Amino acid sequence: MKENKKNDIEIVKLNKVYLDDKQNRVKALKDISLNVKKGSMLALLGPNGAGKSTLINILAGIVNKSSGKVFINGFDFKLKERAAKQSIGVVPQELVIDPYFTPKETLEFQAGYYGIKKSDRITFQLLKNLKLEDKADAYVRHLSGGMKRRLMIAKAMVHSPQVLILD
Numbered sequence: 582m583k584e585n586k587k588n589d590i591e592i593v594k595l596n597k598v599y600l601d602d603k604q605n606r607v608k609a610l611k612d613i614s615l616n617v618k619k620g621s622m623l624a625l626l627g628p629n630g631a632g633k634s635t636l637i638n639i640l641a642g643i644v645n646k647s648s649g650k651v652f653i654n655g656f657d658f659k660l661k662e663r664a665a666k667q668s669i670g671v672v673p674q675e676l677v678i679d680p681y682f683t684p685k686e687t688l689e690f691q692a693g694y695y696g697i698k699k700s701d702r703i704t705f706q707l708l709k710n711l712k713l714e715d716k717a718d719a720y721v722r723h724l725s726g727g728m729k730r731r732l733m734i735a736k737a738m739v740h741s742p743q744v745l746i747l748d
Contacts, residue, residue, distance in 0.1 A: 588652065589668075589744045590617040590640065595649035597635050609635045613649070619743075634674070637748050641671045654743040667695070669744045670737035676729050677736075680722035684713050684732050687721060688739055695740040707735040 597610040610632045617623045625633045638644035639651060642662065651658040654668035678687055688704040708714045711731040716724060721732065737745060 587618060588616045589619050589621075589654055590615070590623075591650075591652040592616075592636075593650040595636070595639065595651060596647045597632070597639065597644065598647045610639075610646075617744075634748060637671065637746055640669060640744075640746065642666050667740060668742055669746065670740065670742035671746045672733050672737045672748060674748045676733060678721050678729060678732060680720065682721055683718050684708060684721060684724070684735070685717040687732060688735055691736045692739040697740060703739065703741065707738055711735050 592613055592615050595610055595613040596608070599607045599609055601607050613636065625636065627633055635644060639646050640653065642658070653665040656665040656668060658665045682690070685704060685708065688707060689702065692702045692704065708717050711734060713728060713731055713735065716728060721729065724732065
């Protein structure tokens, strides 16, 4: 299958199998196929254990799929993993931020992880857009819960990804 630039996400017959404590095979995902067109939104709804986070973790490159194909922004995840990962930003369920850094420091470090040159960073634009500009130099531990959640969104956006996933 060649690269498809019409979809931000394309998943074809995706499967994930885990082994439980007794070495039994447990299917977390079975033949999932879907397309998410550029500019659209998709909500995954289901009960606990339905495989939503497993799917998101596969898209983010945190979990390996058992079989199937995944394309992000037209890049085959198996063949062009780095380009696919550069195309996606994930906001996890958990707060993953150091309470002893400031929002500005947090975003600067995150941009550094992506290899973004200091001159190309959008730290202040993100802080402004997410209404955290006045808290740029406050310690994260002093932010409200909503402010911490917005900082997590900013972290996922430091590299200007084509796809944004909110878990």
